[in-house]
Amino acid sequence: MATDTSRYKLNHTMLRVKDPVESVKFYELLGMKVINKIPNPQWSFDLYFLAYDSPKAESAGNHWTDREGIVELTHNYGTESNPEYTINNGNDEPHRDICIAVDNLQNACDRLEEAGVAFKKKLSDGRMRHIAFAKDPNGYWVEIIGLKDQVITPTEVETYRMNHSMIRVKSATESLKFYTETMGMTLLRTHKSPEAKFDLYFLGYKREGEVENETLTSDREGLLELTYNYGTDDPESGFMGYHDGNTEPQGFGHICVTVDDLDAACERFEGLNVNWKKRLTDGKMKDVAFIKDPDGYWIEVVQNEGIKKRADW
Structure with a gap:
């Protein structure tokens, strides 16, 4: 078969x-x-x-x-x-992170802070108040976002999802072609930020009821986020590519x-x-x-x- x-x-x-x-x-x-x-x-x-x-x-x-x-x-x-021994955590020159989705975003972050977890970005930092970044013991970033249906009761870790892994790519066109045509994934959501000069593409293996490039992805597991920073694919930029984690x-x-x-x-x-x-x-x-x-x-x-x-x- x-x-x-x-x-x-x-x-x-x-x-x-x-x-x-x-x-x-x-x-x-x-x-x-x-x-x-x-x-x-x-x-x-x-x-x-x-x-x-x-x-x-x-x-x-x-x-x-x-x-x-x-x-x-x-x-x-x-x-x-x-x-x-040192770990390349991928964010000294930002490359990648993993992301969990939680039921009560503020309470989940408060719980981690009370447990002594270090944060790269708290919910109150910067302009994006709907996202936080914790740091694991090796310095890897763990993005924290909210599930679609937020609760006002204390957070329950049993409801969490390991939502996605993010990697930075030199060419959005080449990477999207590879992950959709070669790996068989579907582009489920695109978020463009021309003012900040980057685009985000969320891919996964499509499930029943999901619509290509229109699916709300916060409640999913098993997603890949590609981050494309404008200009990295320009031959005149001199950009040589990202650390792949294995060198x-x-x-x-x-x-x-x-x-x-x-x-x-x-x-x-x-x-x-x-x-x-x-x-x-x-x-x-x-x-x-x-x-x-x-x-x-x-x-x-x-x-x-x-x-x-x-x-x-």
Whole structure:
């Protein structure tokens, strides 16, 4: 059977962390829980998969590959005790963030502040009073926005969503073409800010009832936000591109798409002449592939085990 991109899911965003104990504690404070851990002592790293998993969560109880809105934390052994190890958090020259949507925006931010969480931007800062940015233990930015239906009762983390991951792109045209035509996503919403000289594009795997470029996205999980700053694609600008997170110093690693049939999906990608980082046949890991997008960001491709069993994750 041929692969069907309508069954794909934007499964997770991978972040490298210095100390997994501190990082897991932080994301648990946001209401997430560790739904899977994959130790890899033979390669000296462990993977922690965190997601919203309460009865009110979108994919409660599903296999980790059969979800959207997961944060994967990668810990390379020894970094927690290495004073010289640094993380590229992507925002020293702003590149990217992840975003959660909450039921009571003010109360959710107050709760985090009371717990000692550092903020890059509080709700009261600047002109945008509907958005805040917290900082995780590694300095990664966590955007905080409101769900469509806000409540006046105390915030409940069980209702939160891991809404999107944002990456900055050099060319909006090239990236939109890649993510819609190659990866099979749909452009669900566009926000243009000519006065600030940037545009935002929100993409995801379209669900029933969603309308292309007209969907309210705050209540979704599994979205990708592309940020385009005007002029970066101008050959005369001299702009060379963004740090992809995988060259030194490392930090953000990749996003991951889970597919209905991994072999068929990779065969389709091969036919589209994608830029491979790793084919299924490369190396020892035969259940995972990596594609590079136009900016060099890595996209992991894995089998959705809820559709077809392949690996013992």
